[in-house]
Amino acid sequence: MSIVPEPIAACLTAINQKSSSAFITPFTQDAILIDEGRTDKGRDAIQAWCEKALLSHNATIKIQQTITQQDRTIVKVIMDGDFVEDYGITEPFTLYFSFQIKDNKIHHLLITPWDSSRPxxxxxxxxxxxxxxxxxxxxxxxxxxxxxxxxxxxxxxxxxxxxxxxxxxxxxxxxxxxxxxxxxxxxxxxxxxxxxxxxxxxxxxxxxxxxxxxxxxxxxxxxxxxxxxxxxxxxxxxxxxxxxxxxxxxxxxxxLGIAWLAAYRMLVTKSGLRAGQTMLVQGSSGGVSSALIQLGAAAGMRVLCTGRTAAKRELGLKLGAEKAFEAGQELPEKVDAAFDTSGEVTWEHSMNSVKTGGTIVTCGGHGGRTIPVDVSRVFVEQINIRGSYLGTLQEFRYLIDFVVAKSIKxxxxxxxxxxxxxxxxxxxxxxxxxxxxxxxx
The missing domain is CATH 3.90.180.10 (Medium-chain alcohol dehydrogenases, catalytic domain)
Known part of the structure; x- marks a missing residue:
């Protein structure tokens, strides 16, 4: 312990002494402790962490190495205790305690299972x-x-x-x-x-x-x-x-990489739509649905959309939709293509909304992945069902060019x-x- 600053030595010694009060003594009042994603701020919270994470699991440590960096002292330890039942951890295991000292007190402690001396x-x-x-x-x-x-x-x-x-x-x-x-x-x-x-x-x-x-x-x-x-x-x-x-x-x-690229491929590559034709977007506020509305309007389509609330429908109109309807509401006209990202909850409405010979393009199943399909309607009305996944690198480049050329935000x-x-x-x-x-x- 003599090779580390005194506050750090006191903190680590307290673990083997099973003393949370001794553990917390070297910390500043506003100290921060980060233990693999969980952040505790202040002495009381850090002391509670010590009692729950260390003392209640009968933790003990052996120091293996100390690394001094410009603003940190990193101590590699081997920890043992009773961690298997709660965490499934094979004991003993390696941890790195990375300390920052301020006015001879610990004001920051990061605990990781990886070497925190690395970038x-x-x-x-x-x-x-x-x-x-x-x-x-x-x-x-x-x-x-x-x-x-x-x-x-x-x-x-x-x-x-x-x-x-x-x-x-x-x-x-x-x-x-x-x-x-x-x-x-x-x-x-x-x-x-x-x-x-x-x-x-x-x-x-x-x-x-x-x-x-x-x-x-x-x-x-x-x-x-x-x-x-x-x-x-x-x-x-x-x-x-x-x-x-x-x-x-x-x-x-x-x-642009996920939702907007997915929407671009659905519209440009999969739907077969031409400027002036009518499209239905199921939804109006999600990533793909809002992108479809903006892209469809910019490409010269007549865009219809649905929304579960008045605010969502208003957003669809703001983004370029000609009309916005309540979810599941019968449309006053059939559309050339419907774009469905939700699956089970919207599928029947999509089927009922397309013209004979129309197309449904799907890219997701957030509302259920098992869809009801009357197969006789599919072949009698010649409805095209097209699956779509993301987009190619070339389509990504085309999307970027289109967004810039049309000044789409x-x-x-x-x-x-x-x-x-x-x-x-x-x-x-x-x-x-x-x-x-x-x-x-």
């Missing part, structure tokens, strides 16, 4: 899934920076659009098995090391795949097989970097800081959206 970054991440209470899994704390693999580059993130995909990840649902801990976030914009502003094309896959990359069976987006974009830095394949046009604002650029309903990311997720989960939600770094 780190603030991130929004999960260490588990929870299908019943997904938001409870969100943690905001430092994570280690990873070196970019060959052919990848590091991007300093400026803003990230939130997507329902993040909610599915919190619930443990994904196209690929999820490995925790995992940083959230599927899209975003930022800068390269030399300062070049860029957008991130989110779809990755096999480098050997030829053709439409959305058909690659190994395709994945950020936060599936790789860490996501909700961090100060993210590693990105060089192929997925697109230079951001100067006309495109940061918040606007942040939302994607509707952003809410901008929050990284520390407020949970607020954005909760609004999305509760259906309280009014356009895209953006986390600004």
């Amino acid at each position: 780190s970054m603030k991130a929004v991440y999960l260490d588990r899934a929870n299908a019943n209470d997904p938001i409870s899994t969100v943690k905001i704390a430092p994570r280690p920076q990873q070196d970019p693999p060959e052919g990848w580059v590091r991007v300093k993130i400026q803003a990230v659009g939130l997507n329902y995909h993040d909610i599915f990840t919190m619930k443990g649902h994904g196209m690929h098995p999820l490995t925790f801990p995992l940083i959230l976030g599927c899209e975003g914009t930022g800068t390269l090391a030399e300062g070049t502003p860029v957008l991130l094309y989110p779809c990755m896959g096999s480098p050997d795949f030829k053709g439409d990359e959305t058909l690659d069976r190994t395709r994945n987006v950020f936060s599936e097989l790789t860490n996501g974009t909700l961090a100060e830095y993210v590693n990105v394949p060089e192929r997925n970097i697109v230079v951001r046009p100067k006309e495109l604002e940061v918040e606007s650029a942040a939302v 994607p509707h952003i309903g809410l901008v929050v800081s990284m520390d407020e990311a949970e607020v954005g997720f909760r609004k999305m989960l509760n259906g309280e959206t009014a356009g895209k939600i953006v986390v600004r770094m």
Whole structure:
């Protein structure tokens, strides 16, 4: 203990002494402790953490190494105790206690299972899934920076659009098995090391795949097989970097990768619509639905939309819809194409709303994944049902060009800081959206 500053020695000694009062004594009154995503502020909260996290589990430590950096002292310890039942942790295990001293008192302590002497970054991440209470899994704390693999580059993130995909990840649902801990976030914009502003094309896959990359069976987006974009830095394949046009604002650029790209592919590639034809957008305030309204109006379509509340319907009209209807309301005319992102709860209305020979384009199942289909109507009325997934890199470039050429400003309903990311997720989960939600770094 003599090789570490006295306040740190006193704090660590108190763990083996099983004394929460001795543990808290070296801390300042306004000290902060971060333990793998949970933040406790003030001496009382830190003492309660000590009693719950350490003393109640009969924790003991052995110091292995001390690392002194410019503003931190990092102590590597081996911890033992009774952690298996509550946390499923194999004992003993390694932890890193990273201390900051102010006026000979501890004013900041970060505890991690990874070497906190390495470069780190603030991130929004999960260490588990929870299908019943997904938001409870969100943690905001430092994570280690990873070196970019060959052919990848590091991007300093400026803003990230939130997507329902993040909610599915919190619930443990994904196209690929999820490995925790995992940083959230599927899209975003930022800068390269030399300062070049860029957008991130989110779809990755096999480098050997030829053709439409959305058909690659190994395709994945950020936060599936790789860490996501909700961090100060993210590693990105060089192929997925697109230079951001100067006309495109940061918040606007942040939302184009998932919802807006999905909407563009649905409208331009999948629907077969031409300017002047009529389209129905199921919804008016979600990311994809609001993008479809704006894109459809800019492309010269007659846009109809639905909304569960008067405020949502008003938003649809503001974004360019010709008319807005209550959810499930019979339309005064049949449409050439219906765009459905919710699945079971809206599918019958979509089927009833399209003309003979019309098209339904679907990209999601937030309201249920099992849809009722009268197959005789499908073949008798020759209704086309088209599935759509994200978009290709070329479509992403076309989307960016279209948004810039038409001076479209994607509707952003809410901008929050990284520390407020949970607020954005909760609004999305509760259906309280009014356009895209953006986390600004």
